Amino acid sequence: MKTPAIEVRHLSFSYEEHLVLEDVTLEVEEGDFLAIIGPNGGGKSTLLKLMMGVLKPDRGEVRLYGKPPQEADIVIGYVPQETGHNLDFPITVFDVVLMGVLHRRNIWRRYDKTLKQKAFEALEKVQMASMADRRIADLSGGQRQRVLIARALCSDPQILMLDEPTASIDFNGQREIFALLEKLNEEMTIVVVSHDMSMVMGYAKHALYVNKTAVMHTIDPHTRYQIKQQLKDHKGHYCGAEFWQDMGRKIECTSECRHA
Amino acid sequence: MLEALQMPFFQHALIAGVLIAVAIGLIGPLTMANKMTFMSGGIAHATYGGVGAAIFFGFSILVGATVAALVAAAVISFIAYRYAHRADTAIGIVWAVGMAIGVVLSDMTPGYNVDLMSFLFGSILAVGSDDLWLMALFDLVALSLVWYFYYDFLALSFDPVFAKLQGVKTGLLHLLLLILVAMTVVLAMRLVGLIMVIALLTMPSFSSEQYARSLGGMMLFSIFLSIFYIVAGLFVAYLYDLSSGASVILVAALGTITLFFIKLMLRTIRHHPRHQRRASVRRGGEA
Numbered sequence: 001m002k003t004p005a006i007e008v009r010h011l012s013f014s015y016e017e018h019l020v021l022e023d024v025t026l027e028v029e030e031g032d033f034l035a036i037i038g039p040n041g042g043g044k045s046t047l048l049k050l051m052m053g054v055l056k057p058d059r060g061e062v063r064l065y066g067k068p069p070q071e072a073d074i075v076i077g078y079v080p081q082e083t084g085h086n087l088d089f090p091i092t093v094f095d096v097v098l099m100g101v102l103h104r105r106n107i108w109r110r111y112d113k114t115l116k117q118k119a120f121e122a123l124e125k126v127q128m129a130s131m132a133d134r135r136i137a138d139l140s141g142g143q144r145q146r147v148l149i150a151r152a153l154c155s156d157p158q159i160l161m162l163d164e165p166t167a168s169i170d171f172n173g174q175r176e177i178f179a180l181l182e183k184l185n186e187e188m189t190i191v192v193v194s195h196d197m198s199m200v201m202g203y204a205k206h207a208l209y210v211n212k213t214a215v216m217h218t219i220d221p222h223t224r225y226q227i228k229q230q231l232k233d234h235k236g237h238y239c240g241a242e243f244w245q246d247m248g249r250k251i252e253c254t255s256e257c258r259h260a
Numbered sequence: 261m262l263e264a265l266q267m268p269f270f271q272h273a274l275i276a277g278v279l280i281a282v283a284i285g286l287i288g289p290l291t292m293a294n295k296m297t298f299m300s301g302g303i304a305h306a307t308y309g310g311v312g313a314a315i316f317f318g319f320s321i322l323v324g325a326t327v328a329a330l331v332a333a334a335v336i337s338f339i340a341y342r343y344a345h346r347a348d349t350a351i352g353i354v355w356a357v358g359m360a361i362g363v364v365l366s367d368m369t370p371g372y373n374v375d376l377m378s379f380l381f382g383s384i385l386a387v388g389s390d391d392l393w394l395m396a397l398f399d400l401v402a403l404s405l406v407w408y409f410y411y412d413f414l415a416l417s418f419d420p421v422f423a424k425l426q427g428v429k430t431g432l433l434h435l436l437l438l439i440l441v442a443m444t445v446v447l448a449m450r451l452v453g454l455i456m457v458i459a460l461l462t463m464p465s466f467s468s469e470q471y472a473r474s475l476g477g478m479m480l481f482s483i484f485l486s487i488f489y490i491v492a493g494l495f496v497a498y499l500y501d502l503s504s505g506a507s508v509i510l511v512a513a514l515g516t517i518t519l520f521f522i523k524l525m526l527r528t529i530r531h532h533p534r535h536q537r538r539a540s541v542r543r544g545g546e547a
Contacts, residue, residue, distance in 0.1 A: 054425070080422060089293050090472045091418050099415050102426040109408060135473055136418075151422075 003066045005030040005159060005189045006051055011060030013050060020046050024214045033185045035204035036193045042211035044193045045163050051191065052076055052161060077152030079162040082145060087137045093147050094132040097122055100154040122154035126180060142173025160184060162192040166199065175231055178203040202227040264498050269385055276387040276451050277490035279395035283444045285483030286406050288465040289475065290437055293417035297462055299336050299438060302351040304445045304454045306332035306358025311379050312365030325449060329442035332358060337435040382453035382505030384497050395447050402440055409433065414475050456505035460486065463512045467519040489515055
């Protein structure tokens with residue numbers, strides 16, 4: 001069997017005294033599209049940071065292609081949660097994307113032509129090349145998120161990890177982001193923390209429900225196709241009721257659900 | 261007004277003003293983007309402790325101020341890094357204690373009657389030619405450092421968490437920035453004063469942020485504004501015999517408010533109904 005891209009074994013983690021994750025075990029195959037879902041404070045982002053090696057587990061271990069994250073010879077593209085706290089700062093789209101190759105600058109701490117070319121190609125991949133000279137503050141939330149994805153792409157990652165990329169983006173923007181991720185998934189493994197069940201069910205191959213412990217759920221291609229079609233017309237809203245039922249969890253519908 | 265230009269002391273003040281404006285224009289945007297205004301205030305006030313110590317123990321005021329400013333920068337950087345959630349409290353303490361030490365030590369110095377106010381609010385008479393060389397040298401150092409670390413500072417200002425993931429030494433960069441602030445404060449002390457320099461770090465940066473498209477542009481515009489404010493302020497101070505620091509700050513405040521309203525007007529024009537139509541069509545399409 002092939003070595004999995006990400007392997008987590010019996011992992012536990014706590015902040016100070018507070019246990020956040022307990023005995024989490026999972027495997028992510030190369031080329032997978034994994035969505036991490038679950039309630040706020042359930043440990044989704046923490047698990048993502050542990051996978052990247054930014055945080056170290058108290059117990060258990062994380063392996064990327066068979067090696068600990070610090071030693072693994074792979075590149076992870078990271079798209080952090082958009083907090084937007086420094087949007088007044090004047091910086092162009094292109095300069096933001098270049099941050100993705102900060103560690104590869106020349107001895108004058110400047111970007112070479114090849115790096116600039118890479119940044120431009122990354123912008124083309126997310127269809128934002130025409131906005132390269134715009135101020136980041138002038139973009140919509142969805143466009144800004146694309147730029148942050150381009151920033152992660154320009155280091156040629158094997159695994160792309162995103163933390164809530166569609167929070168505070170309108171429906172169409174969300175769908176475009178997930179369609180983009182689906183396309184990128186042809187070339188790389190994707191792990192995305194998301195709140196949005198409709199998007200997750202329409203695009204991801206696996207969903208991991210994290211609430212201190214973790215349960216893996218496979219989204220079969222048929223369901224995925226159907227939900228995606230519904231999302232396209234913006235007719236249906238998939239509230240994930242079936243999904244939660246499958247997993248033996250309480251069904252909670254949002255007000256949006258009930259009106260759908 | 262022109263006869264002022266014949267006076268050596270005023271020539272000194274003018275040259276010093278331009279030199280210090282370069283440093284302020286470079287460093288100000290970085291301190292504002294990294295939300296360091298309060299930290300800069302802490303450093304500036306703590307520097308007064310060094311001035312008091314120099315007066316009391318009888319060594320050079322420049323040395324005393326430099327040492328105090330650097331110590332304050334190091335302490336504040338350490339606190340901001342280790343105890344981020346209570347950093348503002350701690351900075352408030354450094355701020356007041358430094359100031360108090362300065363006041364007590366100068367009180368205890370017998371027969372000392374130099375105008376202490378000039379250190380706080382600046383004096384047009386206080387700049388010597390040695391100071392000018394020092395300022396020029398510092399401008400050169402600051403310019404080289406900002407050029408060399410430009411993209412690091414850019415990343416630190418926009419997204420420090422991501423910058424750290426990319427291997428940028430954000431902690432050291434933060435300290436370097438505070439050291440640059442400390443030196444700027446010390447060199448600006450004689451002309452604009454310790455208290456006034458904080459406002460000069462913020463006001464030109466605030467205006468340029470609204471107009472510039474990049475960090476570099478923001479710095480250039482800030483330098484230009486700082487030069488204008490300081491030179492105009494010095495002339496006002498000379499003509500009406502006022503504290504130079506206070507005059508500079510009031511000129512700067514007038515300029516900042518004017519630029520703010522110009523920007524506001526430009527924005528209102530851009531959002532005029534005629535331009536608005538396209539946006540509302542787009543919104544309608546989404547519903």
